[in-house]
Amino acid sequence: MPQAGESQISVRREQTRERLREAALEVFAERGILAGSVEEISERAGFTRGAFYSNYGSKDDLCLELLRGLVQTQVGTSLDAIARIGASAVSLDSVAEQAADVFALLQPQDRTRALFLAEIELYAARTPEFTQRYREHERELKGAFADVMRAAVDRVGLAWAVPEAEAAELLGTVHHQFVDTWLLTGEFDKQALERLLRPLLRALLVSR
Template identity: 35%
Template structure:
């Protein structure tokens, strides 16, 4: 199976074609949130996007290719939000600490982590999507190869963002950036999984509370 995932349109690709791809990815995520990756069919996705099967196959060779493109887009969007928060740290810190020029203290880390988490969109469906995509990647080497490339790129960018965030608040880590990013990502995902398993109508709120507590404890131990 041949799979490509690049989001950027080719030079000959029109803005209309790119818009069609975006609508198909939006529809795919909606369908996934209702039935899951494996039950989501090309027909369901095309119908939700108000397109034909022909429109689907003129943009994606397979359903797997679409889901990988969706994963790449989602990773990029979430990393962009984090990057933007770090770039505006000089504005965020005074708001959090209540005074211009105030230095971040360990007891204020929770407020900073919360402000970062609040920038993210609904994460429970995204985590479920990623979990199912991982299973698919383990079963299909063609999917797995591209999934690992995406994962490595996302972790590298996340490591850069975390390093910039620590520098911005005058901290450093005992771990190298990639190790720290891996630890934080693993902690975040396991905590979100726990919140989803608890169920209830406020998964996002519960997840953020759990994540904030665990991440603050980790950062306090690993950063200085």
């Protein structure tokens, strides 16, 4: 059982890591991951460079922790929303509306986080030593997205007409498009998303 002193150290350490994560999000959104330095992140968080390396082995390690945290938050929120959907046979229009609600919850919480998600893709494309680690995370992300999709169709009593991985790829592309549009316009057009999802879901979903 942890002693009181150990518990206090653990709390302080997590507080330090949280401040570093928030500072990194701001720096990466403003300047990009390549341009954002460990020194700048540390200074913005109010720590020394040594404090950064006491908590993270590298900037890449911090990037991946940020990415996992954002995805876990989005997926958890979406699964909670799916659990509140009425578990009964519903019309396709209703399914599309509910799917649009879930997609809205999968959007990043704010512009800073959305910019970070865009930046980390560019960083992976430009940084060969980071590419493989990012691709491994992408596989984890697709698995998490598949969990959301599986929970959604189970909840409304439907099934996928195509392999789940293919459906996830198609819907993931739609999600990506709407994040990009939101970044450029500052607006999330839920009605446009519903119009796009209706024919797509009509092709992808079948009765059990």
